[in-house]
Amino acid sequence: MKVTRDAIVVTALAAFLFFVAVNLQAGWMYAVDTFLVGVLVAAAASAVWSVRGLQISRSAPGEVHEGDRFTVTLEVRSRRLPRFFLELSDLGPAMTGHRARVPIVWPGRPVRVQYRATALRRGLHAGGTTTVASSGLAGWFWSRRTVRVPSTLTVLPRIWRLAPLRAAGRRDSAEPVVARAARAGLEVYGVRDYREGDSLRHVHWRSTARRGQLVIREYERDAQEASVLLLDTRSGPHPLLHGGEEVFEDLVRAVASVADAMTRTGQPVRVIGSVNGTPAEAGPSHRVVMRWLAAIEPFPLPRWGEGEGEGAMPPARVYEAVCVPGTPVVVFTADPGSVEYFAARDIPCTAVVARGGDNLRAQLEGSTIHDSGLTRYESRVTSHESR
Amino acid sequence: MRHQPEESIAVRLTVLVAVLVAVGAVGVFEEFTSQALLAGGLITVGYWVSYRRRHARNVWLKVAVALAIVLVARDFLSSLLANPYDPRIALVRLFLWLQALHSLDVPRRRDLKYSLISSVVLIAVGAAYARDAAFGLWLIPFAAAAAVALVTMQMFPDDPAAAPAPVRSRMSPVFQASAALLLSVMAGAVLLFVAVPRVEGYRTPGITVSPWLARQLQLQGRIYNPAYPDAPGQEISDAPPVFNPTGYVGFSTYVDLRLRGVLTHDLVLRVRTTRPAFWRGLAFDEYTGSGWRMSDPAVTEFQIVRGRVPLRFTADEPWPAGSEPLIQTFYIEAPQPNVIFSAYRASEVYFPTSGIDVDRYAGLRSPVPLEAGIIYSVISRVPSPAPALLRSADQRVPPEIADRYLRLPRMSGRVARLAEEITAGLPTAYRKAVAVQRFLSRGYAYTLQAPPLPSGTDAVDEFLFESRQGACEVFASAMAVLLRAAGVPARLVTGYTTGRYNLLTGFYEVYNSDAHAWVEVYVPRVGWIEFEATPGFASPEEFAGQRPGRWLAANAASWIAGRTRVAWSAVLTGAQRLHARALRGVDPSGGAVAVLALTLVLLRRRRAPGLLWGEGSARGAEEPYAQMLRLLARRGYPRVGPQTPREFTDGLPAALRPAAATITNSFEQWRYGGREPSAADAESVAAALGLLRRGRG
Secondary structure, eight states, X not given: OEEOHHHHHHHHHHHHHHHHHHHHTOHHHHHHHHHHHHHHHHHHHHHXXXXXXXXXXXXXXXXXXXXXXXXXXXXXXXXXXXXXXXXXXXXXXXXXXXXXXXXXXXBTBOXXXXXXXXXXXSEEEEEEEEEEEEOTTTSSXXXXXXXXXXXXXXEEOOOOOOOOOOOTTSOOTTSOOGGGGGSTTOOEEEEEEOOTTOOGGGXXXXXXXXXXXXXXXXXXXXXXXXXXXXXXXXXXXXXXXXSOHHHHHHHHHHHHHHXXXXXXXXXOEEEXXXXXXXXXXXXXXXXXXXXXXXXOXXXXXXXXXXXXXXXXXXHHHXXXXXXXXXXOEEEXXXXXXXXXXXXXXXXXXXXXEOOTTOOHHHHHHSHHHIIIIITTOOSSXXXXXXX | OOOOBOOOHHHHHHHHHHHHHHHHHHHTSGGGHHHHHHHHHHHHHHHHHHHHTTTSOOHHHHHHHHHHHHHHHHHHHHHHHHOTTOOHHHHHHHHHHHHHHHGGGOOBHHXXXXXXXXXXXXXXXXXXXXOSGGGHHHHHHHHHHHHHHHHHHHHSOOOTTSOOOOHHHHHHHHHHHXXXXXHXXXXXXXXXXXXXXXXXXXXXXXXXXXXXXXXXXXXXXXXXXXXXXXXXXXXXXXXXXXXXXXSOGGGSSEEETTOOOOOOOOEEEEEEESSOOOEEEEEEOEEOSSEEEOSOOOEEEEEOBTTEEEOOOOTTSOOOSSEEEEEEEEEEOSOBOSEEOBOSSEEEEEOSSSEEEEETTSOEEOSSOBOTTOEEEEEEEEEOOOHHHHTOSXXXXXXXXXXXXXXXXXXXXXXXXXXXXXXXXXXXXXXXHHHHHHHHTSSOEEOSSOOOOOTTOOHHHHIIIIIOEEOHHHHXXXXXXXXXXXTOOEEEEEEEOOOEEOTTTOOEEEEGGGEEEEEEEEETTTEEEEEOOSTTSOOHHHHHHSOSOEEHHHHHHHHHHHHHHHHHHHXXXXXXXXXXXXXXXXXXXXXXXXXXXXXXXXXXXXXXXXXXXXXXXXXXHHHHHHHHHHHHHHTTOOOOTTOOHHHHHHTSOTTTHHHHHHHHHHHHHXXXXXXXOOHHHXXXXXHHHHHHHTTOO
């Protein structure tokens, strides 16, 4: 408990008045003094009490994208006795924090504090703490306590808005793709949030009514029709690779952005990559793809001279393990050499190669990718590297 | 760093209200009313000026305030020099004007806090000045206003980064939090007030004396009692006795034992003291048969230098062998004789005149009648002899003491024989005095309405052998006469008893009816020792044995016990009256029938608690179930909201399930089946509940 200067002054005054009261035997002076001491006791007790035994819960959207602003609701509840002048410093998992003042929390009348937070880091996050401080009833003492307020947050990778894309080896971009929804035998396999460019004909109205925001149907696709996005999950300060963790994050964002752009054109997407040294894939649901990307973690490669790392899977091995040979693929990698495999076997391949310091977003958003890479070259490797 | 000016009007207003309440609390005292009104107005204007000029540097204002503070300080010092023994008036004035001047320059939150603390000091000075319970009427509003101010400061933080919110939306929490603060403070303060022991005070010199009395009517050593004025040229003992209820005859030149009557219950003195004592006025050495007088009316005048006079007495008043200091301050609340009351034996007197008179019996007299408002202080050395000294074998009485304090008028021989009988075989004066005291406590009644003294009879003889009842001065006379007859020097003393202690003010409040007479006994090698002759009165010996300090918790407990006794006796009296009235009624058996009927109803209710409320046995079915839920919740098996009673029971551990099922079945049958539990059901439910309580299912 922190004692303020005001409390010290009042304590000194109370001690002095007690001395005078004893010396003069003045009954009312005792009364004034006991009032002062009473305020001191009430101030200290209320400061200590106010931060103990509080029930705090945090609610936030389950899934958000990196950098998204979203609303967090903090509920503070007291079971017994009121709590006064609380200062809440909330820090949820992978989100920006917030400070708020709550004057009173009465028992049985929870107080809700709403604030806007920003999602910070891709991943599946859990945890969070709230530091509760109280200045008590008089503001003379400060008591502080940090409370674990667990909540979960799935931060999906940031999506850069790209122009509609078509992967190498797929049909021409001029072909209308939305019309595929009207094809016979097409079944809904899932729903996702509405995004700009989606047709209102695909709105899933029941889910929309339930959630209060537009929800779009996603249709089942033939797996072979889905574009394959291959993420090279190897990462680390290895000479084969460009950059480290942040480069990997850029690659994940690039995968998410390309997947998003393709989905918006009506193309199903599958993402493949190595998870803990094992080939894994997800899709074609947009939501499933995004969750897979949210959870994906880089596989650290050893340093130079220490081998390539046991269990590390280069893109070629992942491709061999998951795809039918000849399946067109878009490779996202920090290893420029890894795409030679696809060129050597005439596999339609588009590569997005990231280097440390690259502004991958700008490169993807630029017209060069669309024009020179993804749709035009089907039988040879196109390595798009930033300059 | 320059602090931000206080922008919140709410904060400024609440602090202003608290300050004005403190000023008002001081203003109730007549001495400060006009100044408090003026200061209150200035403070209000000052706060307005401070708010308007909160962003300005106010150099000229600060200089002006500083100059004014110098003037106020000068006034304080000169007042203090004029009357160094009572700084309270000067202090109140000082803090009043400091508060007013400071209010002109309170631009920041910190200044407002100082203002609030300064108002606490002001009200504390007022508290030191207050002598009656009415001060509490200001203390509570001040506490409330200060609580609101403190809470408002929190609600409107002075942090410029804090987001401003509409004032209206924040005032409701202000009042709620203020109420919580005030209630908790009140509860804590009352407990503390009662629980904190009042240790012995006056550890530092702080003797209080009222301002110098400019107009001094010199009484030239005469005793002046407004209730019994001396008639020039007339022997009082010969005059017909006329009782005056407004004053005590004991504060006159002659204590007339023929008077009968009840004194008025008017507050006459307030005494602040380090420990209780009898407030002695006059002593009388000559018994006349119908009263007491001083054989030597001469007085010695003592000059007071700087408000203080150290006393020196004649050889009749030896310095007590073993004594304890006792400091008293007397506040005269109603006109009194010119007798300076104090605990025996006064050693220093602080009095607001140029001198005082002292008689040979250690009686102190003022040169002026004591008017309401006069304050004086006395430091006494209260005799507190060691028991060994009291038991001392040396019982030689100095001749000058024996001559004066063993004299008796011609009396019947039976008084002497009685004295001999009471004190036979007792070796010391002290033990003889105790024996006489015990004798008078048995078989003699204290009354203020004793039969008139027959003409020509001796008052003590009549009391001891005929009437056997009398007032305190008759008891004291009897003890003094019996002791003198037994060869022990003794004298009659008049004054006031300690009075009633006021828990709130810390004053002993002495009423006119507390006027009293007791005895001083001369014990060789010890000095004069006070003895209480009248049964039922607290003895001065008890005071001497009282430990310094006062614990209000004990006082409060005895107060509550006293009130409880009073309430209980009132209930008993009421019951007796009702009973008597019932017996006087038409049917004497009516009361008994009513009592019998009520008993039957209560007995039925014990078996079926819902009977009196007309609910049948519904409560009998519901209550055990509620008890079971409480019991199980305490053991960690709370019933979750949506669970049905049956689901809850099935979810319990196997050991608890059978008993819980019994109670649940009974409850379900009543609640959902509408079937009231039978007596057998109630018994099995009670048994199940008992099993659960004992921890076995």
